[in-house]
Amino acid sequence: MTERRRFRMSSTVFIVLRQGDMFCSLRRVATGWMDGHFSIPAGAVEEGESLLAAALREAQEEVGVVIEVADLRHAHTLHCRTRGEGWVGHFFVAERWQGTPMLGEPEKHSDLHWTSFQALPEPFVPYVRNALLGIAAGETYSEYGYNTHFLRLLRPELG
Template sequence: MTARTRFLSSSTVFVILRDGDRIFTLRRHSTGWMDGHFSLPAGGVEDSETLVQAAVREVREEIGVAVDPSQLRLVHVLHARTHGETWTGHFFETTRWQGTPTVREPQKHDQPSWVSVDDLPRPTVPYVHEALGAIRDGRTYSEYGWSDWNQGPGAPASRTGIVDHSWYVRTTDVPLRQAAGGIVVRRDGGRVLLALTIEEDDGGTVVALPKGGLEPGEDAVTAARREVFEETGLSELRLVLNEPLHVEARYGLGKGVWIKYPLFLFETIQTTGVPTDPRHRLAWFPLNALPPLFWPGEANMLARLDDRIMALLEV
C-alpha cells in the first residue's frame, strides 16, 4: 500500500469593516505583490494563533482599530492557488469596532477608502474581488486560480517580479523591433472580460496580452490580428478604435532588443479559441480583476485605461 502524503496549506485572514453598504479598503504599494491594487486588511496566520486572533491582530496593526473577537463573523472561505502556492482565505466581517480606521503601515498601504460593495475601486486584488462578489451573492465558499490557471500539484509557478523599471528605460544601443498586439474584450452580462494568453514552460507560467513582431509587408493592425489569432485562437475581431489604444516600449527578454508595440482594442463575441501556436492557451478574466501579468507595463496600462475601455464600449 502506498503511503499517502498529507498536503499542508497556509491560511490567511481578511477583515471586512462594514458600514451599511460600504466597506473599508486599502491600496497596496511597495510590497512586491499586487502593488497598486486595492484590498482588505489582511495577513497570514502566525504560529500558535487562531484565525480570530489573527484577524483581530491584523486590523489593529494595519488600520489601528480594536475589534472584539465576539463581533467577528466568518462569512466566506476561499480556496486559492496563486503563483503555484495553495492557501485558504478566511473572510471575517464586523460592523462594530473601536477607533477610526486609517493607514498604520504606510510602507505597505496608502489610499484608505470607504467604498460601495457594488462599486469596488479599480483595480482590486482579483481573488478579493471574486470573494466579495461571492459574499454579496450569499455564497460561503469559492475557489480561485484552479480552473482559470489549469494548475494542479506540481504545476509551474506563475512568473512575475522578474521585470522591473529598468526594462522600460532604454539605456543601451540595441536594435529596434517593431511589433503589435491586441487588447481583446468581450461582454459577459454586466461584465467586460479580457483575453489573456497563458504560456507555460519549464521556467513557469507567463500571463500577458497577445502580441508579436511584424512580418514583412504587414501593417500594425494586420499584425495585431494575426498575433491574437496565433496566441488565443480568436479571429472574429471588431476594431473598436482606428488608432492604438496604447503604445508600449521596453526591452525584450535578455535585453538584446528594444521592442515598440502598439496595442489595438478589439471586441469579440467568441468565447473560446484554439491557438495555432501550441505554446499558448486562451484565458478570460474580468477587466477589473486581472491576475498578475508578467509585463508590469501592461498591467499598469490596463489599470489606468480600464475606464476608457468601458467608455469606448459604451458599457
C-alpha cells in the same frame, strides 16, 4: 505502520470592516505583490495562532482598530492558487469596532477609503474582488486559480 503525512496549506485572514453597503479598502504599495491594487485588511496566520486571533491582530496592525471576538463573523472561505501555490483565505466581517480606521502600515498601503460592494475601485486584487462579491451575494465559498470545470457544471453562470 507508517506515519500519516498530511498536506499543509497556508492560511490568510481578511477583515471586512463593514458599514451598511460600504467597507474599508486599502491600496497596496511597495509590497512586491499587486502593488497599486485595492484590497482589504489581511495577513497571514502565524504559527500557533487561531484564525480569530490573526484577524484581530491584522485589523489592529493594518487599520488601527480593535475588534471584539464577538463582533467578528466568518463570512466566506476562499481556496486560492497564486504564484503556483495553494492557500486558504478566511473572510471575517465586523460591523463594530473601537477606533477610527487609519493607515496602520503606511509603508504597505497608500490609501484608505470606504468602498461600495456595487462599485469596487480599479484595480482591485482579483481573488479578493471575487470573494467580496460572493459575500455580498451570500455565498460562503469560492475558488480562484484552480480548474473550475466541475463548478461550471454545477453553476453555469460562472462561465
